[in-house]
Amino acid sequence: MPLSKKPTLTQYLIEQRRRYPQASGELNALILDVSIACKAIARAVAFGELGDAMGGVAGGELNVQGEVQKRLDVVSNEMFMRITEWSGHLAGMASEEMEHPYPVPAPYPRGKYLLVFDPLDGSSNIDVNVSVGSIFSILRAPQEVVASGRDVVEADFLQPGATQVAAGYALYGPTTMFVLSVGNGVAGFTLDPNLGEFKLTHPDIRVPADTHEFAINSSNSRFWEPPVKRYVDECLAGRTGPRGKDFNMRWIASMVAEAHRILMRGGVFLYPRDTKDAAKPGRLRLLYEANPIGFLMEQAGGRASTGRQPVLGVKPGELHQRIGLVFGSMNEVERIERYHHEPATREAPNPLFVERSLFRD
Numbered sequence: 001m002p003l004s005k006k007p008t009l010t011q012y013l014i015e016q017r018r019r020y021p022q023a024s025g026e027l028n029a030l031i032l033d034v035s036i037a038c039k040a041i042a043r044a045v046a047f048g049e050l051g052d053a054m055g056g057v058a059g060g061e062l063n064v065q066g067e068v069q070k071r072l073d074v075v076s077n078e079m080f081m082r083i084t085e086w087s088g089h090l091a092g093m094a095s096e097e098m099e100h101p102y103p104v105p106a107p108y109p110r111g112k113y114l115l116v117f118d119p120l121d122g123s124s125n126i127d128v129n130v131s132v133g134s135i136f137s138i139l140r141a142p143q144e145v146v147a148s149g150r151d152v153v154e155a156d157f158l159q160p161g162a163t164q165v166a167a168g169y170a171l172y173g174p175t176t177m178f179v180l181s182v183g184n185g186v187a188g189f190t191l192d193p194n195l196g197e198f199k200l201t202h203p204d205i206r207v208p209a210d211t212h213e214f215a216i217n218s219s220n221s222r223f224w225e226p227p228v229k230r231y232v233d234e235c236l237a238g239r240t241g242p243r244g245k246d247f248n249m250r251w252i253a254s255m256v257a258e259a260h261r262i263l264m265r266g267g268v269f270l271y272p273r274d275t276k277d278a279a280k281p282g283r284l285r286l287l288y289e290a291n292p293i294g295f296l297m298e299q300a301g302g303r304a305s306t307g308r309q310p311v312l313g314v315k316p317g318e319l320h321q322r323i324g325l326v327f328g329s330m331n332e333v334e335r336i337e338r339y340h341h342e343p344a345t346r347e348a349p350n351p352l353f354v355e356r357s358l359f360r361d
Contacts, residue, residue: 030090116157135289162313166182181296214269223274
């Protein structure tokens with residue numbers, strides 16, 4: 001199909017809405033607002049050092065996650081807020097860059113949805129021109145919030161990932177893409193720079209059940225739990241090992257880019273719970289990263305897990321909760337879950353330190 005004949009994001013959303021005659025169209029309008037924010041961020045990213053949004057924040061300020069903020073993190077967060085707050089579709093929003101929820105301010109009308117987002121995932125890669133992105137999730141505001149019009153509070157956002165109405169991400173790479181699920185599969189849209197419109201280029205994204213690629217930060221191997229170490233060791237053993245096939249290992253350090261590669265061709269991504277910091281049960285944010293990416297994976301026929309249970313079933317306990325995450329090709333994620341549930345096996349001791357009969361009593 002010629003590119004000019006491909007549906008726009010607006011046309012796609014109208015078609016999806018026709019499946020629900022009672023729908024008001026508010027969700028469609030909110031998603032389009034999010035897509036506009038992503039276009040604005042894509043433009044800022046594309047200008048790089050030619051623009052005025054690069055570099056660090058003055059004073060080296062830390063965000064609520066304890067991470068050094070880049071100027072583009074702050075700019076991206078502001079774009080999400082300013083573009084989505086005024087239209088009357090949101091009761092409030094929460095961001096990785098903000099400590100507390102943000103109620104839609106007066107005089108703007110308030111709506112029935114909540115928006116959570118990571119405005120610029122992988123921003124540490126900006127300086128070296130590696131793909132980054134934005135991740136978002138849309139939830140229904142509690143009925144009591146909609147009825148009373150009160151300000152949103154943290155508890156309103158603490159919903160399991162399975163309750164998401166829609167989720168997606170934008171990828172700012174060689175092309176800008178907008179990948180979305182409204183609960184009916186996953187579709188990918190490419191930004192047409194001539195028209196300024198997202199056009200449907202990947203209408204039914206599916207994650208292959210099997211793969212020969214895995215992604216993990218191997219520098220943390222000394223902190224891995226035994227099931228993760230077992231899985232990686234088996235992959236590295238290749239064709240002569242228990243898996244009987246060779247694997248390739250990838251690591252981009254941008255979860256949007258990792259997720260996009262897996263959606264396009266399969267694979268498995270692991271950022272598991274480890275022992276590096278006992279106070280943190282994982283590294284990734286449940287609401288802003290794990291849930292929306294997990295939603296997309298499940299909608300595309302893949303699987304998303306903490307390693308022990310489906311991530312979409314986890315009830316959040318706090319706004320910025322961290323969690324271990326494994327996602328991607330169904331059979332590989334299920335294997336990793338199985339390893340976590342099997343009784344731990346004691347590793348054979350290094351022969352160098354085995355007691356020898358010469359020294360026994």
